[in-house]
Structure formats: C-alpha cells, structure tokens
Amino acid sequence: MKRITGWFSCVVGTVVLMAGPMMAQKTSSMPRAFVNTLMPEPAQLTAGSGVLSIAPGFAIGTDKHDDARLNAAIAWTVRRLKMQTGLVIPEAPVSGNAAVVLTVDGPGEAIQGPDEDESYSLEVTPQGAHVHAATDVGAMHGLETLVQLVETDGQGSWIPAVTIQDSPRFRWRGLMIDCSRHFIPVDVILRTLQGMAAVKLNVFHWHLSDDQGFRIESRIFPKLTGEGSDGLYYTQEQAKEVVAYARNLGIRVVPEFDMPGHTTSWVVGYPELASAPGPFSIERRFGVFNPVFDPTKESTYQFIDQFVGEMATIFPDAYLHIGGDENNGVEWKQNPKIQAFAREHHLQGTAAIQAYFNQRLLPILEKHGKKMIGWDEVLTPGLPKDVMVQSWRGFDSLAAGAKQGYTGILSAGYYLDHMDTAADHYRVDPVPANSTLTPEQAARILGGEACMWSEYVDGRTIDSRIWPRTAAIAERLWSPQSVNNIDDMYRRLWVENLRLESLGLTQISHEDASLRALTGTEEIDPLKPLMEVLEPVDFDTRANYAEHHGVTTQSPLDNLVDALPPDPPSRHDFADMMSTYLQDPMGRPDLEAALTATFRSWMGGSAEMQLMSASPQLKMGLPRAQQLTELGTLGLEAVGYLSSGVPAPAGWKARQLALLDEAEKPVASTRFTVLKPLRDLVNEVK
C-alpha cells in the first residue's frame, strides 16, 4: 500500500489490523494462515490446511504437450513463478509427476467467443496442486489464480491449501482502449493485455478509428493512415501480433471502426465518403464533429465492404464494432441530396437515416463472417436480434434492449477517463440486484467493458489510468454478485496493484518518474505529502478547462494532473481512519496520534514550495500546497477539540467549512482526496 506520509509510521502494530490494506502484504510464515488476496474473487473457495511448498524440483505437468497455446500459458505462468520465488522452474511442461498437474479436456473453440467454457477448478494440498479445465482458456484462468495464491517469506515460497471451483458470472469482460485521440504504442497494448489476463478479462476492444486519427494500416486504402494518422498507426503485422498475443492470454480482440460519425480521419484521405464537400483535416480538438459518411452513395458501401473484408483477415473475432455513436446529423441536414434521398426512402430524421445505414452494413458484415456490435445508438427499429449493444448511456438503455431481445454489455459506469474511484466502478452492476428483468432477459446482458477514452491519456500515462481500478471492474464482471465489500476490495486491490506492476506495468513508477522530469531532480520526497492527497479532477471539469484553454491532441500531457493517479490509497484509507476515529474520538488515542501525525505532515515546507516554484507545470499547483497546510491546521485543531471534548470558539466551524468549500474548487485540474472526511471531522466538532 502506498503510504500516507506521517500516519503510516505511527500506526504499525495497532491500527494496521483495522486499516486493512496493509494486512494484505506478504504474510509472515508463522502461522501460514491463508490470507485471501485473490482478485477477482473465485466463485467458490474453501481454505484447506497446510501449504504446498515451492521448492527446487517444482514443475508444472500436463499431458497436452502438443497444444502450443497451453504451452505458452504454462511458460508465461512459470516465468512469473520464477520471479516470485527466485527458483529455477522449467518453462516447458513436464510429463508424469509434477507439483502442479494440469488437466485440460480440450483446446476450446478454434476462435474464442463469448460461449467459451472458461470454468476451472483448482485443488491445492500439501502434496500437490491440480488444475482442471474444459478448455485452454479455463486452464489459463486457473493458472492466473495459482500465481495470485503464491506467498513468500524468508523461508521460501508456498501455495496455501485451497479448493476452488470457479467460473465467471459474465462471459464478456472487456477493456476498450481509444487509440485515436492519442496513439498508444504497441508495446503498451501488449503489456496491458498481460494485465487484463491477470484479472481474467477476456475482451480487448480496440477503438482504432475516430476523428483524431486512423490507427490501422489498410493496404487497399493507404490514404486512411497516409493522410489520417500523422504517421501514428499499427501496421497489419503489429495488429496480427496483438491478436496472436491476446489469444495466447485467453483474450479476444474486437476491433472498432466507428461510423458513420466520428469519421473525420477517414475522409481526410477519402473525401468522397463524406456528406460534405471537404477538404477535411485531422481533427485536433475533442468533442462531437460534423463529418459523417454519405449513406446515400453505393460507393460508400463498396468502400466499407472492401475495408471490412481486409480487416477480417486480421481480426478473426466473430464480432466487429461499428461504433455508431454521436452522429450529430449536421452534414446530413445540410446536404440536399441526402435530404432528398431520405424523403424518397421515407427516412424521417437523422436516426432513421442512420438506421438505414446500419441496415446496409448488416449484409456486409455478414458477408465477412462478422456480427455487429455498436453503441446504444445502433438500436434502431428493425435491426435483427443478433446485433449487440454496448451501453454508454446506462443500465436502463441496456435493459430496454434486453427486453426487446438484444444482447448487450454495459460500459456506463465503467468509464476510466471519468476519474471515478474503484469503489464507484465496483458498485456498478450490469444486472443490478433490483433489476426487473426476467431471467431470460437478464441472460442477454453478457457483461461489460471498462472504457479508456484517450482525450487526456497517452502512452506514458495510460497505465496509471487503467490500473489498478480496472481490476475492481474485472472482479465485478467475474465474481458472484455477493462479492461486494468495498473495504475488502481495496485490501486486495493494493496487493493486485503490486502484482500488476511486476508484469512491467508502470502505474506505480509513473508518478515518481513524472515528478523527476518536472522538477529536474531525484529529490522529490518533499512533494510526497501533497501528491498523496491529490488526484485528477473528473472528466467534465478537465474537458471544460481544455475547451477554454485551447487544449488539443497536440498539447503535451506533462502537467501535475498527469503525474497523479486517480483514486490513490489516501482516498479510501483516510476516510476509513476518520470514520473509525469519529465513532469514539475520546477513546482512540492511537488514532488521535495517527491523525495528528498526518496533519503535521501536511504543513508543507520550503523544499516543497521551492521544487514546485521551479517548474511551470508544478507551479500551477502551488495553491494546493498552501491549502494543504491550512487543512493540516484545520485537522489539528479539530482533533484537539474532539479528543479533549472542548468546544470550538464561535465562528471556527464556519471558517473551516469555508476553507473546505474553497479547497473543493479545481486547481491545476487536481482535486483533494481527503475533503469529505475532513468535512465530517469539522461537523463533529461542537
């Protein structure tokens, strides 16, 4: 767990049992009690007694030596076991007796789909571990669980005895990455896939085109990237590598080509696709723009036909995402030819024209063996029931589709760019407990997808925006609905965060590296107390700032806000500590001391101010340093009153609440993580 400067060092030993996350660090060897740090939680788990030691000679055995994908999964598992334990373990599976025996009934579907059997069982006893799965993908999940079970202490490493029966609650558990607003390099995509597999996500939804850039090579239509990408795109070789890499991790790749709107980058090179005369240029701003395909020309559909055919040679998945969102209809309304066409075909309004367009897409997708998936807006009358809906509008929209017979997945509530907390995402359920859907209707909701839109994200910052919060979403989509304890989720999340880092993800190291770059020194410790209680503002606040300050795709993402991770440990932990303290302020001298130490650490210092003043980017956050000092004073005074039972002088409370109101306002696109508990604290003072 990331420390909150000051109080961590004061609470070791006492509060630690309450604070939760710290407990989840490596357990001591005596007793080797089972501490569950699995994420996502398995469907059924029974702790056994004893442990399976990981000692020299440890190996994984299977009889399926001719299954290349399974062998790759074993090698990938072993590479991590080696790093965890420091032992040499053979990367190739062994025959016959082995500490871990893998029984896989068959490879599974040739092309993994939503009906893949992902279940597995895992039994660990002191004598050995046995993973049993119907398919390679199930086996991969079992191996990921095995890796998460490994514990280490100075005596060595072991796997606790457990019996697990596991299968996902939802069959579609995805992460969407927008690679158009900012291009995300292919090595970042590959390590993200590793992270996804670690938390049992199974769909990588690749948003490959939008107004701000066309990101995949087309050999038939080279001007798509030639004029629409600034040279930043994936080659077909790279895309195939991503698909193959994902397949070896049990992950499907669903490409998205957003149309008819969000298509500026297409029409830069091919203006004949557009509904306005052009010329067009790559969009640098963010928002909803006018360029839209011309749905009245046969040549538009011929183009799409050829393009989808080419993409089908790269992406074997049964689904192809056609976007379909946020078409503002402006160019259609301004084009007399299109309006005439609409009248002729009795298409009233933009939605009706788009429904026509979608109808025309269907046979094209079918011809190339693809099922259609699109955002809410594709749900127009007359669409066949095998079109799938991804809801960014919310559960009600999704449920309406399910009632009409459409399958769907939820993304509203899982937008990572909104800078919500892991807890916020965790509470969002694709089929809420109070849903009025019939079981048959509910079964049409296949799962959900976390969405990483990239207006304010690039290859350097994306890890810290995706992880670890996506692990909480992954658990919501995999684990039983009854797994919903927020405190326990965070306890395990901070452990998973370290496991994810060990894959090579940079969500932890990013902050320090950014601060070193901004300050030009390795001496960044003075900044830590402030950085630990700041996080990025929500999306709307940032977008509003961006709009008024000319921020575009070309603006560097190297500000203070870009260094900060969303939902840092301080948010949940400080609230937790405060609420416990407030239950009995006069009876918890331990927490009084911890809070006092924390507040003192907030009082800042000249080194902090000096570092921030020397950087144009950090300097914008200077008011936050001043505010934190004031919040520290507020905290010390409040705890003093509460712990002593002495009432505050007249006017004190009003002044503090005004201070908190002021601190709520965005500064340098940052916000404090600790204001609500502080408000609770002030309100408790008499």
Next chain:
Amino acid sequence: MKRITGWFSCVVGTVVLMAGPMMAQKTSSMPRAFVNTLMPEPAQLTAGSGVLSIAPGFAIGTDKHDDARLNAAIAWTVRRLKMQTGLVIPEAPVSGNAAVVLTVDGPGEAIQGPDEDESYSLEVTPQGAHVHAATDVGAMHGLETLVQLVETDGQGSWIPAVTIQDSPRFRWRGLMIDCSRHFIPVDVILRTLQGMAAVKLNVFHWHLSDDQGFRIESRIFPKLTGEGSDGLYYTQEQAKEVVAYARNLGIRVVPEFDMPGHTTSWVVGYPELASAPGPFSIERRFGVFNPVFDPTKESTYQFIDQFVGEMATIFPDAYLHIGGDENNGVEWKQNPKIQAFAREHHLQGTAAIQAYFNQRLLPILEKHGKKMIGWDEVLTPGLPKDVMVQSWRGFDSLAAGAKQGYTGILSAGYYLDHMDTAADHYRVDPVPANSTLTPEQAARILGGEACMWSEYVDGRTIDSRIWPRTAAIAERLWSPQSVNNIDDMYRRLWVENLRLESLGLTQISHEDASLRALTGTEEIDPLKPLMEVLEPVDFDTRANYAEHHGVTTQSPLDNLVDALPPDPPSRHDFADMMSTYLQDPMGRPDLEAALTATFRSWMGGSAEMQLMSASPQLKMGLPRAQQLTELGTLGLEAVGYLSSGVPAPAGWKARQLALLDEAEKPVASTRFTVLKPLRDLVNEVK
C-alpha cells in the same frame, strides 16, 4: 542526483557547491547564468549573453520539407521540447521565420557509414537559434544539443545564448547488445536507440547469435530460430523496424553473427554445420563451448553465403560482424577429417584453420556488399587491410593492428557487464595521450563500442546496466581528449540520467519497482540507506558464484543484486565528501555534521531487517544490513576522534580495518560503494 540518505538534507546551501552533482539540477532564473550540462561536451563552446525564450509561437523552421528523415528528427525534437516546456509546439517544421532555423546542406549518404559528416554548428542568441549541418545526421546531433540546452524555471523555459562548433573526435561510437544470452525485447531495443541518439552514439552493434540462442528469423533456414531460440527472436519485420528507427536517429545497425565458434544455437537445427556429430541443444550455461563450424565442408560456406545474402536484405550497413572470438578448437582437434584437411592445406593449429575459414568468408561478404569486422582473433596473417578489428583484449592489441594497417575500434575497458564505474570507463581512451602510434596509424582507430554482454542482464534490468554509464563512454568517444575532468563528468552525468529517464528508459525506476516486487509492499523506504551504498559485484565474482551455484540462462534475475544499479551516486559523492573532509577534519564542522548524519542513517532499524527477512532474495543480503550498522559506528567513532583531535584507543584501528576487510567480501553478489573512503578515514585516525 540520488540522495545519500541523511547527508543530503544537511548540506543544502553550503557543501552543495563542493559536492557538484546537485548544482547541475535546474538553475534558478536569476541570474540566468549558463550552466553547462551538455553530455557529450561539444568540441567548442562559447557562452553568450542572454537567453532565447521558449514561448507560445516557438517553432523549428527549415527549407528542407521533403526530407522525411529530417522531418522525423524535428518531430522527435519537438515532442521532447513540448514535454520539457509544457508548451504546444508544431511537430512539423515551418517555413520562413522561426525561433530555431535549421540549415542542412544535404541529406548525407544514402546509407550512413563511418565517413558521414556529423559536424554541426549551433548559434543561440536572444533573437533565435540557428543549427547548420552538412547532413541530416549532423543536424540530428545539433538538435540533440539543443534539447540538452533547454532550461526551465517557474517563469518558463529558455535556451541560453551559446555558440557551438561541434564534431566527433571518433567516427565510430557504438553500443553492442548481446541478445543471445538473454533475449532483449524489441521495445527495449527501440528505447535504447533513443538513449544512444541522445548522447550522440552512432552504431548499434546487434549481437544476434551465440551459443545460448539464435535471435533473428531466417526464412531460408527456419530451424535457426525454430530449434535454436526457445521462440525468443526478432522477426524480419521487427529487425527492419529497428534498422529504420535507428536510421531516423542517425544510428547505423551492424549485425553480428558470431562464427565459427559461439555457434551452438545454429547447429541445434543444422548439425551438418558442426565439426562434431551432435546432436546439439541450446546452451544454458555461460562460458566458452566446443561447437564450431566445420571449415572443411563446401556446404558450410554455401550455407553462410545464403544466410549472409538473406541478412543483407535486412541490414543495409556496409559492415557485417563475424565475431570470430573464443574458438577453443576442441572439436577441430577431435575431428580426424578436419585434421587431415589442415595437414593437406598446411594449416598448423586452430588459429591457422580459423584464418582459412576467415579467408573463405571474405569473398562471401564481398559478394553481398559487406565489409568484415571481427573481434581481435580475426587478425590472422594474410587478411586484407579492409578487415576491421574490434578489440576486447585491449589497446595494445588494437595498436598492433593499426600498425599493420588495420582499422579498429576499442571495446576493452568499455564492458558494461564488468560493473566498473563511469569514471573507469571514462579514463579509457581508444588513442591514449601516451600512445606511440603515428598520426596515420592513430587515424586507423575509428572509435569504440560499449559492450552489454547479457549473461546477467535481461529486458527488465538492462536499462540500469547500460545507463547512465554509457553516456560517459559516449563522451569519451565524441568529445576532445582534453575533456577529462571526472568530477565535472559526474556532475553532468546525473543530469543526463534524468534526461535519459524522460525518454522512457527505466534505469532509475527499476530499483524501486524491483524492491516493491521483492518485498510485496510499497513501503520500501527503510531499505534505502542500505541500497544506496550497495552495487553489484564485478563480473568475475558473479560468474564465479554462478558457476558454483548452477546459475544458467534459465535462472531468474530477480535477486538483490539485480535491483541495484552499478556505480550509484554514493560511490563518487561519498569519496568526494570524505576527501574534502580529510583535508581539514578539525576545520569543517559542516562536513563533520553531514558525515555524522550519514553514518547515523546507516545504523539500520527493525523495519529494514523485517522487510529483508521476509524475502528469500533479500534475505541473502541481510549480512550487509548488519555490516552497514557496524560501518556507521566505525564512521561516527572515526569522525569523533578526528574532529576532536583525540587519538583512538589501542587496537581500535586494527579492529576497524578488519571490519573493512570483512565488508570487502562479496555477499549476495553485492559490494559496498563506500569502503575506500572509510578506509582513508580510519587510516587518518591517530
């Protein structure tokens, strides 16, 4: 600069002027005096007065808009300027007036070679900057210098007024990476190339085959990787991407295919190439092994001919490295047919047979347009003078070649895996001042190459082994011989280290990430005082340990030693502080206080011991924690005696020297960085 816990916080303001590296952090804006942090130092630099502000509207202009490579170099420069300054700057060059104007006489050679004109001039005045170069590559060097000149404070960013005339002392400035012992992923190679360009290195020597793995796809001979690589190799597409990427950074790519020895991975799939019957398997150990090509068979040369022809389609460089080192001759001696062949051709001994083999290679390389380069051993009688020698044996061997008329480059003294200091490498000169070579002979020494052999290096650790030390070697190869002040080199090296990190290199963040993985917590601060004064043992000590503990290519590189960077700041800085203190121990209360604080920080604590005890890998280093506590006591006592002028009691000095002797011994493949200054300290005590 990385802090030495304890003393940094005590010395700000006073000792800082002496300590050097800290001065090199971002300078304050008043006065905006020029502080040279360039690395490598330019040949000629004159500081001007005033600065060129980097403000909105800043752009780079050139009239050569049709030069794609130059445009890529400008875009790459601008991307970094944007991150440095936080400003939006156009990535495409502008026409007409611009803050920076680039004049490039021509693109340079179609295929960059050692004769490329790399010179440039840079003039910065408050009105603008002008880069002038004969070629794209010269322009790239000028732009790199420009990026290094940028300074920032709270008021904004600027480039100080300077006049620079610059060209390299040596034309061949390389980095070799061994991708056989451990495979290095392609994204690591790409970011390494960025680092190389930043310090003006111009040759990436790619060691692609060795006993432990064959690392590049051959479509003619698919079993090379099919059976010789464990699936870890570069596809031809990837290799072409590396070559193109390097070219855009002004870097040549020289591939090495080591032969006739070091060829185990070839003969696994093609045993007919070997001099012994086989079968063979990929070598897992380290050292010199027997497998060697059969020089008597025509089919061997036909194979090499086809292979070199295929590789020539990927690697356009005029040079091809044929290795040629460490052939132990065992298989040749044991093969009667080869011995008969040798007698028949009057080839006496292994060296003579290898000379024959080399002679046979020459026309093959010539046929495919390649010049031969090899390690010292290729220098056998009768070779034509256009064969080039890379010396791992030393300057004498190199000079001997130069006297015979051979061109050569130096690598002895630049072996990064030896874990020498940056200062050690910096002192090694390809043409030492005391060389007895004539100017004509000296001119045959084209430069040198840092060598990153990868027995104990993998994709995770390699950045921290290459950087920042390679920047010191790059300076030795670029800058005038007179640039040789070690203190000043380190002052600039720690600044360059941060600039290199901002490219995405992980040499700084690696240590913390490793310690988090090993301890399973983010609370690693208690480990810092110990980690900051430890570094890896030298290569021989590690190799010796490896040999006696069965370490192979399959052993995980996740031990304490792998987390530690070589030559951390503590080594030079502590020695610097100590030697200053010892000049006048009773007259420097400031340094007495700083040293005392440092020694106190070494006294360890229970949190440190607890963290180390909980990890099998860190636990091996526990004796170091105990020793550091003892060294802290030693230091406190010694400073007490010296500063007070009180003599130590009888036997004290002997006990301390014994303690230092004990601390010199390797523990967990680590060594202390501070022992020599401590020995000096003890020896000064009366």
